[in-house]
Amino acid sequence: MEPAAPPPPSPPPAAAPGSAELVCAQGRNLKAVLCQRCGSRVLLPGAATFARREVPRKKAAAAAAGGGGDVVREHWLVRDMFSFENVGFTRDVGNVKFLVCADCEAGPIGWHCLDDKDSFYVALERVAHE
Numbered sequence: 223m224e225p226a227a228p229p230p231p232s233p234p235p236a237a238a239p240g241s242a243e244l245v246c247a248q249g250r251n252l253k254a255v256l257c258q259r260c261g262s263r264v265l266l267p268g269a270a271t272f273a274r275r276e277v278p279r280k281k282a283a284a285a286a287a288g289g290g291g292d293v294v295r296e297h298w299l300v301r302d303m304f305s306f307e308n309v310g311f312t313r314d315v316g317n318v319k320f321l322v323c324a325d326c327e328a329g330p331i332g333w334h335c336l337d338d339k340d341s342f343y344v345a346l347e348r349v350a351h352e
Contacts, residue, residue, distance in 0.1 A: 241296055244351055245272045251298055253351040255344060257323035257331070262308050264323065264331065264349060269305045270298035275343065277333070297332065297343040306342075 246252045249272050255265035277294045300306065309331075310324040317336045321344060322329030332344035 241272065241346060244346070251351075255298060256350040256352055257308075257326060257328055258348065258350045259328040260323060260326040261350070262323055262325040264306060264308055264344065265298065265300065266307060270300045270344065273297045273299035273343065277343070277345075294345045294347060296346040298346065298349075300342040300344065301340050303334075303342060 244252055246268075250268045251265065251270045251272070252267060254263055254267055255270070256263055274295055275297055277297075278292075308324045310322045310327065310329075311334065312320040312322060312330070314336065319334045319336065320330035321332035321334065321342065323331060329348070331348040332342065334342045
């Protein structure tokens with residue numbers, strides 16, 4: 223009798239079904255993170271950790287109708303701003319700086335709260351992966 227084959231590795235528990243192919247067993251990004259508009263490389267593989275954090279996002283139509291918009295939940299968490307290959311920061315908006323592509327200035331692709339100097343969030347839905 224042959225031993226049973228081990229089960230295939232599963233993604234980290236924090237990963238949602240749509241992001242499973244982007245996250246390795248250690249919770250880091252498997253693929254490079256790119257700007258959706260120009261394709262510029264924002265992060266190298268392994269430079270960020272998958273994080274779930276609800277951040278409200280207002281859409282112009284929802285704001286005009288008095289609604290609050292929807293919520294962005296899946297992010298790449300970067301702990302060191304020097305881990306980025308290519309990113310720009312907006313001026314302060316309250317206590318937040320928004321992240322944009324440094325080449326084409328598309329964005330925001332993420333955000334950084336000035337109260338937490340070591341946390342930079344890139345929204346998975348705002349970037350491409352290669």
